Amino acid sequence: MNNTMIKITTGIVTMLLMAGIFVLFVARDEPNRLPAKEADFAARSVENGAMIFEANCVGCHGVQGKGIPGVAPALNTPEFFTTRLQEVGYGGSQRTFIESTVNAGRPVGSGQYSGVMATWGQQYGGPLRPDQVSDVASFILNWEATAVGGEGQAAQPTPTQLPSDASPVELGQALFTSKGCAGCHGEPGGVGLVGPSITGIATRAGSTVPGQSAEDYIHESIVNPNAYLVPECPNGPCAANLMPQTFGQLLSPAELDGLVQYLMTLE
Ligand code: HEC
Ligand code: HEC
Incomplete structure (x- = not known):
């Protein structure tokens, strides 16, 4: 068979298949x-x-x-x-x-x-x-x-694919959602849900703990949340241990840096 004939044959087979699928679809009651x-x-x-x-x-x-x-x-x-x-x-x-x-x-x-x-x-x-x-x-x-060891494949959430040349800020922004931060802190510009709102964190971070720079405060808040407890949460005073204490172990230094840099853009 030459190329044209292959194309024609493939075309006819495809059309027949599609017609068949259509008939099956319509025939379903x-x-x-x-x-x-x-x-x-x-x-x-x-x-x-x-x-x-x-x-x-x-x-x-x-x-x-x-x-x-x-x-x-x-x-x-x-x-x-x-x-x-x-x-x-x-x-x-x-x-x-x-x-x-x-x-x-x-x-x-x-x-x-x-x-x-x-x-x-x-x-x-x-x-x-x-x-x-x-x-x-x-x-x-x-x-x-x-x-329970039965058949079947559990659904996996689709991981967010970041381009390999993503900047630290882009990485941090993606992590803010995928690591569950937004679930407690809300989206930038919005209100907090379980934890304090993240809106304007870059503006207040430098003056929260005397002697701590904005970057240092944000970093510490993630790896050691109980070091300083924010006074007010949406449902009353912020409780110790409400924010998971494990991000310091779960996140790589590059991921932590990305989060800090991203939060530093939220003025
Ligand atoms: C289960 C809820 C929860 C999750 C998840 C969570 N946090 Fe928190 N976060 C809190 C609470 C509650 C506070 C206030 C108490 C405190 O200071 O530890 C807080 C405080 C903070 C603060 C200080 C806020 C301020 O206004 O000074 C930062 C920064 C922060 N979290 C960042 C993060 C980041 C980044 C993540 C994700 C990697 C995250 N949090 C995940 C609940 C959470
Ligand atoms: C701040 C940490 C935290 C977050 C965020 C959180 N949970 Fe929990 N959850 C717990 C703890 C701690 C327990 C166990 C409480 C206990 O009985 O001591 C629990 C218990 C549960 C249980 C009952 C488990 C059992 O065997 O009794 C379910 C179901 C559950 N959580 C679902 C969720 C779902 C769904 C979400 C998200 C919408 C969520 N949790 C978010 C900390 C958390």
């Missing part, structure tokens, strides 16, 4: 289409939940919910999906257990963790809408299959 729509909706809920988890929960519960020792428990474990509800004597479903914990928080923790499971649901004064709480629960529930 409504009762069949509905579950497909529901599956699509469920997939989107998991995807949204992955983003919410990245922005709000990884700082304490760790990447992919694997937990951070001493800060917050792992959620992506066989025990969480098999024995946890019995252990706490909860009679409802796994989904309502997750949603109610996220909504209301755990103001009185077990004392094993330095993090405080804040109130996330809007009806309790937190930042997340009911549909967002439901989405983040869907994301956590999607770990069950792999956690």
